[in-house]
Amino acid sequence: MIFEETYTMNNGLKIPKLGLGTWFIDDDKVAEAVRQAVKIGYRNFDTAQAYGNEAGVGEGIRTCKVSREELFVGSKVTAEHKSYEEAKKSIDETLEKMGLTYLDMMIIHSPQPWMEVNQSENRYFAENKEVWRALEDAVEAGKVRSIGISNFDVEDMKNILEDCRIKPAVNQFLTHISNTNFEVIDFCQKNDILVEAYSPVAHGEMLKNEAVADMAKKYGITVPQLCIRYTIQLDCVSLPKTANPDHMKSNAELDFVISDADMEVLKQVKKIENYGDASMFPVYGGKL
Ligand SMILES: NC(=O)c1ccc[n+]([C@@H]2O[C@H](COP(=O)([O-])OP(=O)(O)OC[C@H]3O[C@@H](n4cnc5c(N)ncnc54)[C@H](OP(=O)(O)O)[C@@H]3O)[C@@H](O)[C@H]2O)c1
Numbered sequence: 447m448i449f450e451e452t453y454t455m456n457n458g459l460k461i462p463k464l465g466l467g468t469w470f471i472d473d474d475k476v477a478e479a480v481r482q483a484v485k486i487g488y489r490n491f492d493t494a495q496a497y498g499n500e501a502g503v504g505e506g507i508r509t510c511k512v513s514r515e516e517l518f519v520g521s522k523v524t525a526e527h528k529s530y531e532e533a534k535k536s537i538d539e540t541l542e543k544m545g546l547t548y549l550d551m552m553i554i555h556s557p558q559p560w561m562e563v564n565q566s567e568n569r570y571f572a573e574n575k576e577v578w579r580a581l582e583d584a585v586e587a588g589k590v591r592s593i594g595i596s597n598f599d600v601e602d603m604k605n606i607l608e609d610c611r612i613k614p615a616v617n618q619f620l621t622h623i624s625n626t627n628f629e630v631i632d633f634c635q636k637n638d639i640l641v642e643a644y645s646p647v648a649h650g651e652m653l654k655n656e657a658v659a660d661m662a663k664k665y666g667i668t669v670p671q672l673c674i675r676y677t678i679q680l681d682c683v684s685l686p687k688t689a690n691p692d693h694m695k696s697n698a699e700l701d702f703v704i705s706d707a708d709m710e711v712l713k714q715v716k717k718i719e720n721y722g723d724a725s726m727f728p729v730y731g732g733k734l
Pocket residue numbers: 466467468469470492493555596597618619643644645646647648649650653668670685686687688689690692693694696697729
């Protein structure tokens with residue numbers, strides 16, 4: 447059962463291989479989604495200050511009837527916070543909003559503020575070191591157990607690795623069939639940084655891909671199952687989003703193995719450039 451499977455991060459702590467993404471689950475709906483997911487078996491939850499649903503995720507965690515120690519809860523410092531003080535204050539606000547005494551994971555959401563992603567050469571190297579220092583201090587203060595980064599390229603990671611006190615435990619970035627950054631994955635894995643695959647179903651766009659549907663049919667599984675399994679076979683944490691309990695259940699039925707030959711085929715699927723209505727988001731190559 448996938449729910450029992452974990453990776454051990456570079457700090458010795460464990461993280462479940464499958465998590466629930468919560469982007470676009472409204473604050474007033476997400477507590478119930480979290481409770482349902484916990485009932486089904488999910489133990490890993492991903493939110494962010496920018497999702498506007500930390501309060502609801504926290505409520506779900508506090509009311510799900512499974513003890514806090516059995517759950518893995520992560521959030522992200524907003525991409526626009528690029529100073530030590532802003533980051534530190536925002537971590538305290540996250541804990542306050544969620545009604546939790548600690549987080550399992552806190553991540554820098556993006557090396558650049560969203561308005562500058564895909565538009566500016568400024569990688570905010572000095573500022574990201576300051577934000578990282580705030581995350582390190584949050585670990586030392588017992589507010590956060592593990593810290594990580596998101597959407598960091600190799601140069602952004604090298605900047606942090608140069609003089610950090612605590613190494614990033616994870617890098618969370620876009621990873622799905624047809625769009626897998628093997629250079630970043632390789633750098634992470636060589637440096638013992640676990641990859642968290644976000645948008646493993648391409649924000650829903652993979653459901654429209656015929657080549658992927660054909661392969662799913664061959665295995666007698668659904669497209670999301672194939673997509674999620676693909677990311678796990680790349681040794682990534684997979685973070686599919688859904689508020690639908692039927693989807694939560696089927697997304698966790700991953701008791702099959704994609705053959706090496708088919709993994710190679712999936713690695714070659716033509717890159718999708720169009721993420722439908724979501725195309726304008728910087729994470730999919732858009733500009734705000
Ligand atoms: N760090 C970052 O910058 C960043 C960026 C993007 C995402 N993320 C994280 O990654 C998570 C997942 O990414 P995502 O939300 O972009 O998209 P995703 O998980 O790739 O896809 C979600 C879409 O797939 C559909 N879906 C999921 N399971 C399904 C199933 N079994 N059958 C049919 N449809 C299914 C969902 O619809 P239903 O809701 O109807 O099931 C939704 O429309 C986010 O929620 C967030 O936590 C992080």
